[in-house]
Amino acid sequence: MEELDLEYVGRKIIAVLFSQQSLASAGFIAAATLNSIVGKELSHNSSWAGIPTAVYLLAGAFSAYMWGYVYDAIGRRKGLSTGLIAGVIGSGIAFYAIAIHSFLLFLGGLMLMGTANSAVLLGRFAAAEVSKPEHRGRAISNVVIGGTVGSVIGPFVAGPSGLLVSSWGVDELAGAYLIAAFLFAFGALIVFFGLRPDPREIGKQVAEKFPETKNNSGQVRSVLEIFRQPAAMVAVTSMVLGQVVMVLVMVITSLHMRGHDHSLTDISAVVASHTFGMYAFSIISGRLADRWGRGVVILIGSSTLVVACIAATISPDVLPLGVALFLLGLGWNFCFVGGSTLLADQLSPLERARTQGFNDLLVGLASAFGSLESGFVFTSLGYNMMAYVSAIVALIPLIVVIVWMSKNSISLKTA
Numbered sequence: 001m002e003e004l005d006l007e008y009v010g011r012k013i014i015a016v017l018f019s020q021q022s023l024a025s026a027g028f029i030a031a032a033t034l035n036s037i038v039g040k041e042l043s044h045n046s047s048w049a050g051i052p053t054a055v056y057l058l059a060g061a062f063s064a065y066m067w068g069y070v071y072d073a074i075g076r077r078k079g080l081s082t083g084l085i086a087g088v089i090g091s092g093i094a095f096y097a098i099a100i101h102s103f104l105l106f107l108g109g110l111m112l113m114g115t116a117n118s119a120v121l122l123g124r125f126a127a128a129e130v131s132k133p134e135h136r137g138r139a140i141s142n143v144v145i146g147g148t149v150g151s152v153i154g155p156f157v158a159g160p161s162g163l164l165v166s167s168w169g170v171d172e173l174a175g176a177y178l179i180a181a182f183l184f185a186f187g188a189l190i191v192f193f194g195l196r197p198d199p200r201e202i203g204k205q206v207a208e209k210f211p212e213t214k215n216n217s218g219q220v221r222s223v224l225e226i227f228r229q230p231a232a233m234v235a236v237t238s239m240v241l242g243q244v245v246m247v248l249v250m251v252i253t254s255l256h257m258r259g260h261d262h263s264l265t266d267i268s269a270v271v272a273s274h275t276f277g278m279y280a281f282s283i284i285s286g287r288l289a290d291r292w293g294r295g296v297v298i299l300i301g302s303s304t305l306v307v308a309c310i311a312a313t314i315s316p317d318v319l320p321l322g323v324a325l326f327l328l329g330l331g332w333n334f335c336f337v338g339g340s341t342l343l344a345d346q347l348s349p350l351e352r353a354r355t356q357g358f359n360d361l362l363v364g365l366a367s368a369f370g371s372l373e374s375g376f377v378f379t380s381l382g383y384n385m386m387a388y389v390s391a392i393v394a395l396i397p398l399i400v401v402i403v404w405m406s407k408n409s410i411s412l413k414t415a
Contacts, residue, residue, distance in 0.1 A: 006209065009202055010130040014139055016194040017123045018146040023187035024084065024120045025150025025279070026157070027091065027180030031113065033158050033271045036255045036375070038173050042103035046255065050375030053251050054368045055107045059114030060121075061364020067119050068357020076126045077195040083119020084188035086112050091181035098174035109177070116184065118360055125356045128344040129203030132210050134290060137297075137341040141286020144337060147279030154275065158268050200353075207349045220350045223358045234404045235343035236359055238298040238397040240366045242335030245305050247370040248377075248390045249312055249328055250274055253321065255375075256383045260316045273322040277329025285337040294342035295405050301334025302398035309391035313384040335397060 032053070039052040071079040090112025097106035124143045131139035161175030226232050253274075254267045289297045308327035314320045347355055377386045 006130075006202065006206060009197065010139075010206070013130050013195060013199050013202065014127045014142050016190060017127050017143045019194070020080070020084070020187040020191050021120065021123060021143050021146030022149035023183045023190070024087065024116075025147040025275075026153040027087065027150075027183035027187075028113070028117055028120075029147075029150045029154030029271070029275050030157050030161075030176040030183075031091070031094070031110075031180050033154065033254065033268055034173050034176055035110070036251055037258060038098060038106065039103075039375075040255065041171075041173065042098070042101060042106055047375050047379045049255050049378075050251055050371045050373070052107060052110050053247070054372035056110040056114040056117070057247070057364050057368035057371055059111040060118035061114075061361050061368055063115040064118040064122070064360035064364055065354070065357045067122055067360075068354040071122060071126075071200070071353040071357070075198040075200050076123070077191060077198050080119055080123055080126075080195065081188050081192040083116045084184045084191065085116075086119070087116030087184035088181050088188070090114075090116060091177045091184060095174045095177040095181065098177065099170045101171075113180075114364075118364060121360055122353070122356060124340055125344060125352060126199040126203075128341070129349065129352060130199050130206055132206070133345070136344050137289030137294070137337065138283070138286040140340050140344070141282035141284075141289075141337050144286075144333070145279055145282035147282070148276065150275065150279070152272065152276065154272075156268055156272060159264055162264070203352070204349050220348070223355050226346060226351060226355055229346060230404055230408070231342060232346045234295070234298070234400055235339040235346070236362060237400050238302070238335045238339035238342075239359065239363050241393055241397045242301060242305065242332050242339070243363045243367040244370040245309065245390045245394045246278075246328055246332040247367040248374050248393075249309060249387055250325065251371045252374040252378045252383065252386065253312070253325060255378070256316065257318075257321065262318065266318050270318060270322045270325055274325035274329045277326035278333050279329075281330055282333055282337060285334045286341070289338050289341045294338045294345070295401050297334050297338030298342075298401045299398060301331045301336075301338060302394055302396075302401070304331030304334065305394035306391050306398070307331075309387045309394060312387045316383075331394070 035052045036049040040046050040049040067079060090109045094106055094109030097109055124140045127139040127143045128136045157179045158176045161179045162172030165175040165178060166172040227236060254271065257267045285297055304327055308324050308331055311324035311327060343359060374386060
């Protein structure tokens with residue numbers, strides 16, 4: 001293909017990935033709004049409130065590495081379509097589980113939903129591989145920003161969908177999972193029919209036309225060998241710990257608000273502000289990663305996470321929590337986009353899918369641990385103490401990036 005054709009096809013692929021990200025994130029966020037509440041209701045134990053999200057994240061973590069191989073074996077289009085179909089099935093199971101009040105069956109549905117989410121998250125790297133090296137940050141951000149649509153739609157369908165299913169004699173908490181199933185199905189159709197040609201093939205052509213010098217040996221390195229490189233370690237650290245901090249505070253906030261007698265509408269509004277912060281500014285973080293450098297964006301993100309965690313302790317009212325959770329989402333976004341772009345910089349075409357899948361495995365495992373612990377920490381020590389612990393964790397990527405930049409004499413404009 002000519003360069004102009006590659007650029008056109010790349011833009012088309014990114015548009016399709018943006019569309020499916022918008023639909024899928026709306027479904028995932030609608031469910032995430034209620035997971036801790038459903039967990040408490042079905043288990044009859046507030047200490048178990050974080051278990052549903054932990055199961056969801058663990059399933060996503062362990063399947064992420066698998067998806068890396070699946071994407072290489074059958075391509076990005078078929079792999080992503082398969083993942084979204086798993087989300088349809090999982091959402092349907094979760095809906096039925098709530099209807100019959102089965103906690104174990106609900107966890108089974110969330111396992112499939114988590115598997116689907118890991119497939120969807122890997123889509124951001126497909127955008128990077130069809131783009132020029134200097135445009136990778138914005139390519140990833142143009143997909144991640146699809147979550148903005150989800151941040152607006154997802155939390156606010158929880159109430160209306162709950163009213164709909166309650167008119168059928170089903171628990172109102174089940175409505176969000178039914179809506180999620182329809183959103184995943186629509187996203188699967190868009191990917192299957194629209195993601196042509198496959199990003200895997202376009203990525204190979206882009207790599208040939210715009211060669212890099214990150215790996216001159218011509219050999220395909222092992223994942224451990226790649227992750228021993230300082231830049232790759234910084235990238236993974238920022239994504240893993242940024243995710244842990246975000247999950248620790250976000251997962252339990254809805255239960256914290258429920259304990260202060262906030263309505264489902266108020267809870268949804270705070271979650272919406274959080275998810276808006278997670279995705280809406282992706283277009284800025286991606287361009288800053290390309291212009292200012294990956295390290296600077298991660299620094300901004302980790303600093304914002306520290307501020308967000310401290311702000312969450314100020315008051316249990318809707319407005320202060322909404323602002324704190326917005327900042328929490330914004331900080332996560334800068335760590336996620338900056339880290340994803342930095343990792344993509346280190347990989348050759350044949351190293352991408354499996355390495356990125358293993359990275360998402362680590363991110364998922366860490367965030368699952370955070371979700372599982374959030375319920376126990378919240379029950380034993382309270383919401384504020386959990387937020388303070390999260391602030392300390394958020395300092396780690398900040399320190400790691402500063403050390404990396406100083407050791408490599410990286411300026412603020414080139415990191």
